[in-house]
Amino acid sequence: MLDTVEGVREALAGEGYIADERLATTVFLQTRLDKPLLIEGPAGVGKTELAKALAAATGRRLLRLQCYEGQDETKALYEWDYGKQLLYTQILREKIGQLVADAADLDEAVDRIGKQESVFFSDRFLASRPLLEAVRSEEPVVLLIDEIDRADEALEAVLLELLGEYQVSVPEIGTFKAKYAPYVVLTSNNTRDLAAALKRRCLHMFLDYPSSERELEIVRSKDTGLTEALAAQLVDVVRGLRDLDLRKAPSISETIDWARTLAVLGVDELSAKVLSDTVSVVVKYDKDVRKALDALPRLVDPNAKVPAVLHNNHDHGHDHAHDLGHDHGAHAHSHDTPQDQEPEPDGKAVRQAKDKPGRFTNGYYGTPSSTASLGRRRPF
Numbered sequence: 001m002l003d004t005v006e007g008v009r010e011a012l013a014g015e016g017y018i019a020d021e022r023l024a025t026t027v028f029l030q031t032r033l034d035k036p037l038l039i040e041g042p043a044g045v046g047k048t049e050l051a052k053a054l055a056a057a058t059g060r061r062l063l064r065l066q067c068y069e070g071q072d073e074t075k076a077l078y079e080w081d082y083g084k085q086l087l088y089t090q091i092l093r094e095k096i097g098q099l100v101a102d103a104a105d106l107d108e109a110v111d112r113i114g115k116q117e118s119v120f121f122s123d124r125f126l127a128s129r130p131l132l133e134a135v136r137s138e139e140p141v142v143l144l145i146d147e148i149d150r151a152d153e154a155l156e157a158v159l160l161e162l163l164g165e166y167q168v169s170v171p172e173i174g175t176f177k178a179k180y181a182p183y184v185v186l187t188s189n190n191t192r193d194l195a196a197a198l199k200r201r202c203l204h205m206f207l208d209y210p211s212s213e214r215e216l217e218i219v220r221s222k223d224t225g226l227t228e229a230l231a232a233q234l235v236d237v238v239r240g241l242r243d244l245d246l247r248k249a250p251s252i253s254e255t256i257d258w259a260r261t262l263a264v265l266g267v268d269e270l271s272a273k274v275l276s277d278t279v280s281v282v283v284k285y286d287k288d289v290r291k292a293l294d295a296l297p298r299l300v301d302p303n304a305k306v307p308a309v310l311h312n313n314h315d316h317g318h319d320h321a322h323d324l325g326h327d328h329g330a331h332a333h334s335h336d337t338p339q340d341q342e343p344e345p346d347g348k349a350v351r352q353a354k355d356k357p358g359r360f361t362n363g364y365y366g367t368p369s370s371t372a373s374l375g376r377r378r379p380f
């Protein structure tokens, strides 16, 4: 099934995941080269979903490690089941007592107990966490290490042995090696640089917002109830919003939510009014909402020269910076501020420029130009 790039694309599509050629090729290579796959990219572009779809498409069990700050290896690899160890020593108190009953002194008693240590640090008392579980599994699995950039760098070091050799060493017992190489998918929102040692062990892919065709295909696959023509128009509007330099750009899941919202409202024409009334489905910060409201008329119809009327519309029902009671004169005046006089970027040209292949090679993590500014990066 995963024998060809096309096969991978179809298998993922069968699980409702729409992959483009580049992503399908990367996943194909991952399965062929038995290498972990590190996916970086903004929120909501389908990083986590890919691992889920891969597990569903291959019938493999999905093991998931959700990373967070302060997480240590006892939550990622394994820990000793202290409670169980204690319980056993209590139950076996008499037996342990017999062992040391005729010891000449304390030293000898401790020696004798020490010789039995391996009983308590054995498989029986080992509590596997997702990474060890993936290695010990009797069946092939997909291991999702989600949002690795949230974890501390120490955890990355812990991962290296697993990612490089699909094995985990437990000093008291030995080394566990995976029977079947797991498909490992790591995701990152790029809130900080990841260690080069980790990157080196993985196939790397930057997953960005999709092309309009693919986004439309995704929306279509979700049965949102919105007509094809409106969905296509909506996808263009969302892409326009992404060009606005918002604090949080709308993701694919927000496009889907917006399409569902509009379908529920029975909308049969995308007007700036109806989009403004529902814009909080896709932009979640007050400042972003204001920027979006200002841009929507232009995004719905780039040739429309009716900002005053439409602008007035979106004042209703929205938390908006302008006074609700302003008249058109005052409103026109507000458009005279220096900020509003900035030449409007040609959204379409900006988007087209963004669609050029290889645009992430400049200034993106790992390239010479960006290594000069190490340290914590701004999250997406």
Ligand SMILES: Nc1ncnc2c1ncn2[C@@H]1O[C@H](COP(=O)(O)OP(=O)(O)OP(=O)(O)O)[C@@H](O)[C@H]1O
Binding pocket: 016, 017, 018, 019, 042, 043, 044, 045, 046, 047, 048, 049, 050, 187, 189, 218, 252, 253, 256
């Ligand atoms: N290629 C795709 N095909 C189908 N649905 C998709 C695709 N990409 C994204 N989606 C939809 O977008 C939603 C969000 O995707 P997902 O949770 O994987 O994002 P993410 O990249 O992991 O985001 P975050 O960084 O916030 O965790 C999914 O639930 C899914 O409905």
Ligand SMILES: [Mg+2]
Binding pocket: 047, 048, 049, 146, 187
């Ligand atoms: Mg995710």
